[in-house]
Amino acid sequence: MQPSVAEVALPSAGTSADRRAARRRTGSSRRGEGLAGYVFLSPWLLGFLGITALPMLASLVLSFTDYELLDSWSGVKWVGWANYRRMFTDDPHYLHSVAVTLRYALVAVPLKLAAALGVALLLRRDRRGNGVFRGLFYLPSLLGGSVALALVWLAMFSRDGAFNAALSLVGIQGKPWVNDPDWALSTLIVLAIWQFGAPMVIFLAGLKQIPPELYEAAAVDGAGRTRQFWHITLPMLSPVIFFNLVLETIHGFQGFTGAYVISGGEGGPVDSTLMYTLYLYVAGFTDFRMAYASAMAWVFLAVIALLTAVIFSTGRFWVHYADGDTQ
């Protein structure tokens, strides 16, 4: 790196005692810095208040009313917990969308992480060509969330798609996977697993941090590859597994684009791809039931917060920090 302006233009910084003395001399600088802090932070503060905090409060209030998009505000009534009660007692679509989302996340997240870890283990040693593999495998993570890829999936797993063409080569009669209520969600899970590259890159970085001496010592003690994996790699990698688990779970619960495109925006066939966020969109922006959708959003937030809390609190039992600090 070339020397910066400051390094060239400014004389040496002196000792920290000098610096403290200097700061005392410029007595007003502290206050100036405090003011500057708020000046630099003001866009963020404004955004946090105006676009995050207040709208969140507004949606909480809204969730206890019967507001619909085209209503005039004067006719809006307070309905108490009615929206929330309806979700769990009087709306089969809602409960179904919860089940779909859980099934999606519970299958897609572990498989995606397993694929990511498996491939990362294959690439951990420094070999020629690893950089190319790493880049190639990361590519789906950049492209996979797009509408274009969802369209490709739709075409690939349709009745006349490439997948059935491949099956027919080995004599298996395929089916229209994306139109089959039993299989449509599975095509979305495959699309999620296909994007294993991002957690893989994070696993690779984590693997590089494990001191090689551990393996050398274990090998001297006669531990084979399998034992080394269970007793060194997995425990040493557990903070990274933990990080990926939190990230991918939150990510998994929010899947929208694939489900929207494959089902034409309706969550079909027979609600089988009605992911939670897709139903929220349908309720709010197709049916204009904004109050109900707000209630759904708050339940969603509560569940994600709870889930994150559960992962964090169980982390104590299985996440191993090398410096012995378990907090």
Added chain:
Amino acid sequence: MNRVLRVLILAAVVAVVLYPLMWMAGSSLKSPSEVSNNLSVLPREFTWNNYSQGWSSLDMPFGRYFLNSAVIAGATVFANCASCLLAAYAFARLRFKWRGFYFAVMIGTLLLPHHVLIIPQYLLFNAFGWINTPLPLVVPKLLATEAFFVFLMVQFMRSIPRDLDEAAKIDGASPYRIFQYVMLPLARPALVTTAIFSFIWTWNDFFTQLIYLNDLSHYTVPVALRLFVDSSGQSLVGPMFAMSVLSLLPVFLFFLAFQRLLVEGINTAGLKG
């Protein structure tokens, strides 16, 4: 592990990762008769017809959607870089009251699913008359609402030696001058990472653009692409592939140009926390 086995597995993974992309690209060059039910990547006979047909088969030439997407992505890149840099400088270098609290709040919004905010924000921007304009997509970014980038830049700035701004401070430089002459030049790598990720995420974003842009002339590329399904005649499968390929091209080119930066970007943001 056995070296041959390792190579075989890697080759299989490469095939699985690349096949859908190659199949899409190959299918975009196939004639209608072989486009749908064809396993092979290469077309039997090449044709560019799908591209010309796809470009004009929706009500407006596809270039219009590209322009709309480019405007929104460009504005978002600028907005994210500017606003997140300001916020990050405050968090990383300046001392002021409540800084720790604000920082914790900012980290909290990192995990906040944006679906929770979409309805009240829609009502707000609707009241402003901003539906069918790029404003609801860009203005929030001007206010540093992408906490991920703030965090990324804070992490980066913390790695810049403090001696530099301490020295400037002793020479009487104000926080504003330090920002301009020390931080801004040194933070360039973090700005580049932010710009690239901002571009790719905005280019691929579907949910927010679907909600705020309802008028055909304001559609972006992803919102327009989905129309190929709505008007689902089998004859449009080829053009659909062609426009899908074009829509991914900018992201792919960014990937080729900045591959290492992208891969390292998720590492710094992910692991140093």
